[in-house]
Amino acid sequence: MKADLIIKNIDNLITLKGPNRPRVKEEMEDIGLIKNGIVATRGDRIVYVGKGELPEDIERHEETIIIDGKGKTLTPGLVDSHTHLVHGGSREHELAMKLKGATYLEILEAGGGIHNTVKETRRASFNELYEKAKKSLDIMLSFGITTVEAKSGYGLDDFDTEIKQMEVAKKLNEDHPVDVVSTFMAAHAIPPKYKDNPRAFMDLIIDEMIPYVAKKRLAQFNDVFCEKGVFTIDETRDILLAGMEHGLLPKVHADEIEPLGGAEMAAEIGCISAEHLVAASDRGIRMMAERGVIATLLPATSFNLQTGKFARARRMIEEGVAVALATDYNPGSCPTENIQLVMSLASIIMKLTPEEVITAVTINGAAALKLEDEIGSIEVGKKADLVIFDAPNLDYIIYHFGINHTDKVIKAGKIAFEKHNNIL
Ligand code: IZC
Ligand code: ZN
Numbered sequence: 001m002k003a004d005l006i007i008k009n010i011d012n013l014i015t016l017k018g019p020n021r022p023r024v025k026e027e028m029e030d031i032g033l034i035k036n037g038i039v040a041t042r043g044d045r046i047v048y049v050g051k052g053e054l055p056e057d058i059e060r061h062e063e064t065i066i067i068d069g070k071g072k073t074l075t076p077g078l079v080d081s082h083t084h085l086v087h088g089g090s091r092e093h094e095l096a097m098k099l100k101g102a103t104y105l106e107i108l109e110a111g112g113g114i115h116n117t118v119k120e121t122r123r124a125s126f127n128e129l130y131e132k133a134k135k136s137l138d139i140m141l142s143f144g145i146t147t148v149e150a151k152s153g154y155g156l157d158d159f160d161t162e163i164k165q166m167e168v169a170k171k172l173n174e175d176h177p178v179d180v181v182s183t184f185m186a187a188h189a190i191p192p193k194y195k196d197n198p199r200a201f202m203d204l205i206i207d208e209m210i211p212y213v214a215k216k217r218l219a220q221f222n223d224v225f226c227e228k229g230v231f232t233i234d235e236t237r238d239i240l241l242a243g244m245e246h247g248l249l250p251k252v253h254a255d256e257i258e259p260l261g262g263a264e265m266a267a268e269i270g271c272i273s274a275e276h277l278v279a280a281s282d283r284g285i286r287m288m289a290e291r292g293v294i295a296t297l298l299p300a301t302s303f304n305l306q307t308g309k310f311a312r313a314r315r316m317i318e319e320g321v322a323v324a325l326a327t328d329y330n331p332g333s334c335p336t337e338n339i340q341l342v343m344s345l346a347s348i349i350m351k352l353t354p355e356e357v358i359t360a361v362t363i364n365g366a367a368a369l370k371l372e373d374e375i376g377s378i379e380v381g382k383k384a385d386l387v388i389f390d391a392p393n394l395d396y397i398i399y400h401f402g403i404n405h406t407d408k409v410i411k412a413g414k415i416a417f418e419k420h421n422n423i424l
Contacts, residue, residue, distance in 0.1 A: 002061040003040035010069030012393050013037025016377035022294050022322030022367040028356040041384035044412035049378050076378050077146025077385030079365030082275050082296050084330035085150035086133045086165045089120025091331045114189040117331050121154035122161045129168045137178045139337040141417050144387035144406045147179040153188030162186050166218040177416040181369045184219035187239050206242040214246035222248035228258040233265050255279040267291040273368040277311045289320035294368045298328035299345040313350040324368045325360040344401035354394045384413040
């Protein structure tokens with residue numbers, strides 16, 4: 001067989017080799033490290049992973065690209081499994097409010113926050129949303145992200161705006177090297193006109209929006225912001241169950257700020273993932289472990305909310321919950337695309353080891369998007385999504401924080417990003 005691309009002499013080849021399912025407990029430490037590694041790809045697939053030289057049956061052709069991995073660390077493409085990628089405007093004015101002590105929920109309650117972004121997203125044209133999100137995708141790619149989830153939720157009861165967001169995500173998935181997985185999330189805030197009657201808004205979501213989104217295949221997942229002043233546990237359950245009836249897989253923003261019991265509910269109905277979980281209870285964590293619900297943790301959000309409260313990641317791992325990490329990129333609670341910063345925060349503040357961190361942004365992130373058979377580890381037959389870090393080892397990427405360590409990103413077998421030379 002002839003390879004199209006070969007990366008050799010890799011100081012630290014981190015394969016994440018193992019079962020195609022979320023990794024738990026000490027499995028999260030087992031990163032399948034190969035010293036002096038070599039990887040070969042053909043088309044969009046990985047065809048060889050090993051040590052030293054290629055076996056004889058893998059040959060070069062005239063145009064085979066050879067990359068020297070000396071001094072480098074190679075990982076699977078990073079998976080950002082929780083973002084609000086497509087939106088209009090930005091909310092930097094909230095910074096001064098937060099510095100004066102206003103909380104995220106107070107700003108939302110006063111008609112700002114998400115409602116502000118709803119106005120901007122309604123106003124923006126398809127092209128404006130596309131260009132803005134594309135810019136973010138380029139930045140994400142530069143940090144090593146090769147697959148990203150994108151939630152709607154800035155149209156709310158304005159279904160056309162919800163659809164516009166999902167259509168933008170779909171078009172970006174077609175046009176951009178980064179794969180975009182779409183999540184429907186009209187249940188992101190209560191629109192002002194439904195303030196006294198949230199059930200009427202839920203009826204709209206359940207009876208009209210969900211069936212349409214599922215039929216048109218605009219999203220694969222369904223998500224709800226279950227939070228004090230937003231959707232209650234019972235309301236969240238009803239919306240997620242309605243989505244499941246139409247084949248939309250359930251995800252939930254759970255116990256981010258107030259301990260409502262979102263983790264318990266996620267386990268009860270079998271969510272693919274519960275996200276945030278800063279205030280998740282012991283019982284909720286145990287139930288998630290039993291039911292196999294992935295915990296998608298978002299430490300950059302905790303950092304930016306200025307509450308000093310972070311999810312109890314160590315406890316979750318000890319209890320057997322599979323942990324994924326994501327940026328939560330959005331204009332309010334987490335305006336950053338920098339997943340490498342998220343990785344450092346997860347380690348420095350939440351005390352995950354570098355091995356657990358890389359597992360959380362690769363195979364566990366892939367599993368949170370139901371893509372564990374396709375991506376998330378460097379194994380023969382999987383998609384050739386690879387990141388070459390200009391770093392001598394994994395610890396270095398996390399320890400030397402706040403900067404971008406990416407040297408090259410290979411997406412589906414093609415070089416999609418190179419340091420100093422973005423050749424999109
Ligand atoms: O725009 O504030 N938490 N949703 C739930 C968000 C943050 C996004 C936003
Ligand atoms: Zn979110």
